[in-house]
Structure formats: structure tokens, C-alpha cells
Amino acid sequence: MMKVGILTIGQSPRVDVTPAISRILGDEVEVIEQGGLDRLSEDNLLSIKPSEDETVYISKLRNGKSVRIGKTKLLPLLQEELIDLEQKVDIVIMLCTGDFPTLKTTKPILFPDQLLSNILEAVLKKNDILGIIIPLEEQRLTLIEKWQGITPTIEVEVASPYDATSDVEGAAKRLKEKGATTIVLDCMGYNEQHKNQAKKSGLPIILSSYMTTRIAQEWI
The missing domain is CATH 3.40.50.1860 (Rossmann fold)
Known part of the structure; x- marks a missing residue:
């Protein structure tokens, strides 16, 4: 079975988006989700708060709330999750339309941007x-x-x-x-x-x- 990774910049699972992706990909494809903020507790979310003049993203937490994220703080967290995710899948979909040229991967990755x-x-x-x-x-x-x-x-x-x-x-x-x-x-x-x-x-x-x-x- 083909395995597709979904990498969100927030927390997984993305119940607001992933079901539609799975429906399009079909029953013969297994979808595996991970998120850049998966390992952060709610108490630690201040650590990714955007600083002044920093590129700002917004995503969703698993509790349903949205969160603003500073790009420079996100990148190392995202890279860590990507390294883990790509060991489990054949291709990765980046669940963000932002620009991430510094991310390193050994598997095909689709950047919506x-x-x-x-x-x-x-x-x-x-x-x-x-x-x-x-x-x-x-x-x-x-x-x-x-x-x-x-x-x-x-x-x-x-x-x-x-x-x-x-x-x-x-x-x-x-x-x-x-x-x-x-x-x-x-x-x-x-x-x-x-x-x-x-x-x-x-x-x-x-x-x-x-x-x-x-x-x-x-x-x-």
C-alpha cells in the first residue's frame, strides 16, 4: 500500500483538512500525519510566538484552536518531524502554502507554494x-x-x-x-x-x- 505523509505546521491530526485529502487519494492509500508542533504542550506554545518583523503563519492545534507561529522558531521543529515522517511514507505533502526552501528531505515532497x-x-x-x-x-x-x-x-x-x-x-x-x-x-x-x-x-x-x-x- 502506498503511504502519503501529511506534514502540517500546526498539530496533527488535521481533522478539518485531512479527511478530504484521504477521500481524494482513495482507499488504497494510507495517510500518515505529523505536525511541527506535535511535541509541544499548550504551556510551551509561547516559544513559537512570532517576534516583530518575523514571517507569521497560522495553523490549527489538535484542540481545535488556531495558533500564530513565527517561521524561524517553526523551522527546526518542522525539520525534526519531517525526518521522522519520511521514514514511514513514500511521498510527503506539505500542509502549508508558505515557502520552506531550507527543509531537507530524502523523499519526494510536494510544496503547495x-x-x-x-x-x-x-x-x-x-x-x-x-x-x-x-x-x-x-x-x-x-x-x-x-x-x-x-x-x-x-x-x-x-x-x-x-x-x-x-x-x-x-x-x-x-x-x-x-x-x-x-x-x-x-x-x-x-x-x-x-x-x-x-x-x-x-x-x-x-x-x-x-x-x-x-x-x-x-x-x-
Whole structure:
């Protein structure tokens, strides 16, 4: 049986995302989850709190709460879990759309960040406006800079997948009003429900987790 690893930057299991991934991969694939924060107790979470001017990520804990994570503090924890996970699986899916070029692995690993960039570069036209929905306001400038490598005009709305009060549908409709021609849900925490909400804008919606899983399915 083929084994696929899911590496989240938060804690596993990711009951909000992994069931959909498993459904796409099929019954003949075993999914094994690990997370960068798996070995941290709730009392130790302050150790990964973002410092000023540090790249900030957000993910989910196994108790259902969300947590902000500083990238420099996350990387060594993530590497440790990856070394362990890759001993058990044939391929790893990174459950984050962030950039992790320093991670070392001996097994194939799918980085949604790279996949999204290459696919959007292939399909967007020169004058297209890309809309992105992101979880945190603190990520706005960093993600605009990232996506401007693909297309010069970026519009951003914030609607966290970890906040039940977030208005993904409204965010998508506002992006359409700003001229966006395609919308990326730029976080692996967005699920099919969020995509269906965003589709009410009438625009094509790229769900990061779905796209990455489909590519994993083709690989296996």
C-alpha cells in the first residue's frame, strides 16, 4: 500500500483538512500525519510566538484552536518531524502554502507554494488581476510580493479559515469588484466549504489543498 505523509505546521491530526485529502487519494492509500508542533504542550506554545518583523503563519492545534507561529522558531521543529515522517511514507505533502526552501528531505515532497506558482504562471494572462484570500492581515505585504512574481496586479482580502465569523464569500465578491479574474485561497486550511462560498463570486477558485492532493494522486 502506498503511504502519503501529511506534514502540517500546526498539530496533527488535521481533522478539518485531512479527511478530504484521504477521500481524494482513495482507499488504497494510507495517510500518515505529523505536525511541527506535535511535541509541544499548550504551556510551551509561547516559544513559537512570532517576534516583530518575523514571517507569521497560522495553523490549527489538535484542540481545535488556531495558533500564530513565527517561521524561524517553526523551522527546526518542522525539520525534526519531517525526518521522522519520511521514514514511514513514500511521498510527503506539505500542509502549508508558505515557502520552506531550507527543509531537507530524502523523499519526494510536494510544496503547495511551488505548485500554485507554476500553475498560475501557466494559466494567467499578462493583464489578469489575481485575487488572493489570506488568513492574516500580517501576511498581506509578504504575499503580495510573492505573487507579483507571477502577475503584476494583486488584490487581497483577509478571511481566516480558522475563524467561524470570517466572510469568505464576501471576500471573494469584493475581489471580483476590484477586477480579479481568478481567486486563490492561499492557505491549506481552506476546505471545500470555503471554496463553495468563494465560488458564489462567479470566478474560478483555486483551492490549495485540493490542487496539491490531485497532483499527489497523479504521482502515486
